[in-house]
Amino acid sequence: xxxxxxxxxxxxxxxxxxxxxxxxxxxxxxxxxxxxxxxxxxxxxxxxxxxxxxxxxxxxxxxxxxxxxxxxxxxxxxxxxxxxxxxxxxxxxxxxxxxxxxxxxxxxxxxxxxxxxxxxxxxxxxxxxxxxxxxxxxxxxxxxxxxxxxxxxxxxxxxxxxxxxxxxxxxxxxxxxxxxxxxxxxxxxxxxxxxxxxxxxxxxxxxxxxxxxxxxxxxxxxxxxxxxxxxxxxxxxxxxxxxxxxxxxxxxxxxxxxxxxxxx
DNA sequence: ATCGGTACCTGCACGC
DNA sequence: TGCGTGCAGGTACCGA
Numbered sequence: 001x002x003x004x005x006x007x008x009x010x011x012x013x014x015x016x017x018x019x020x021x022x023x024x025x026x027x028x029x030x031x032x033x034x035x036x037x038x039x040x041x042x043x044x045x046x047x048x049x050x051x052x053x054x055x056x057x058x059x060x061x062x063x064x065x066x067x068x069x070x071x072x073x074x075x076x077x078x079x080x081x082x083x084x085x086x087x088x089x090x091x092x093x094x095x096x097x098x099x100x101x102x103x104x105x106x107x108x109x110x111x112x113x114x115x116x117x118x119x120x121x122x123x124x125x126x127x128x129x130x131x132x133x134x135x136x137x138x139x140x141x142x143x144x145x146x147x148x149x150x151x152x153x154x155x156x157x158x159x160x161x162x163x164x165x166x167x168x169x170x171x172x173x174x175x176x177x178x179x180x181x182x183x184x185x186x187x188x189x190x191x192x193x194x195x196x197x198x199x200x201x202x203x204x205x206x207x208x209x210x211x212x213x214x215x216x217x218x219x220x221x222x223x224x225x226x227x228x229x230x231x232x233x234x235x236x237x238x239x240x241x242x243x244x245x246x247x248x249x250x251x252x253x254x255x256x257x258x259x260x261x262x263x264x
Numbered sequence: 265a266t267c268g269g270t271a272c273c274t275g276c277a278c279g280c
Numbered sequence: 281t282g283c284g285t286g287c288a289g290g291t292a293c294c295g296a
Contacts, residue, residue: 002289002290003289003290006289032272032273058290073290073291074289074290075273075289075290075291076273076274076288076289076290076291077273077274077275077288077289077290078290089274105273106273106274106275107272107273107274107275107288107290108272108273108274109272109273109274109290109291110290111291144265144266145265145266146265146266146267147266147267150266150267153290155290155291162289162290163288163289163290164289165289209289211288211289212275212276212288212289213275213289214289231289251267251268252268252269254287254288
């Protein structure tokens with residue numbers, strides 16, 4: 001479900017809600033949603049005060065005064081709720097000195113981990129798409145012999161893009177999802193860098209994309225779905241040339257693109 | 265390095 | 281109504 005813009009939207013709301021709060025109780029009713037032992041993790045969390053909420057790619061990082069870190073990945077269907085009662089898919093509950101936060105995740109692809117430092121798994125991800133420079137991005141593309149779509153989805157190359165925003169960025173840049181990274185001209189690579197920045201920035205401003213179930217901490221859906229140009233629009237006319245948008249599969253992922261506007 | 269396949273899960277839409 | 285199928289915003293691991 002959530003890609004960078006959704007996670008960033010959640011991070012901002014969570015930061016406001018959680019900064020300075022203390023954990024009174026924690027519960028992990030679903031062992032598989034947690035890396036580590038549920039009882040031990042819960043015990044270590046009690047009494048911890050939240051300093052800040054950060055983000056690396058699609059990972060949320062709840063930082064405590066003690067230096068401990070609660071890393072949350074929402075997977076495909078994970079969501080965080082500020083308040084309310086637990087439901088059938090509640091996988092974690094943090095009871096605070098004011099309010100509570102619940103982690104719901106029907107498909108259980110999401111994970112929570114309490115750690116003392118940034119886990120290697122997260123530390124070794126690629127750069128933030130909104131922080132990397134065009135020059136660096138172009139140089140790194142050049143070094144890869146791979147199709148663009150799977151490369152952009154690879155979190156070790158760039159952290160935060162998922163299926164939706166990859167397709168949207170490639171469309172905006174006029175580049176075919178199967179185009180080979182190393183063969184892109186510097187000008188087209190620069191255009192792709194700009195397209196990624198634009199689509200992510202606009203999506204964050206709109207509060208993310210809701211296809212079926214994404215909601216933020218307050219339960220509000222995103223607003224960017226109405227501005228998607230190709231994702232989920234197979235058969236509809238391309239907003240630029242009116243040719244029908246096509247759906248195909250690239251790297252085992254459903255992929256939407258305009259066969260006329262997007263060239264290899 | 266890169267690719268394809270599989271696995272992990274549940275829920276929903278769809279066709280019959 | 282019920283059942284089978286395919287699909288879904290993500291990641292990890294395996295062998296080729």
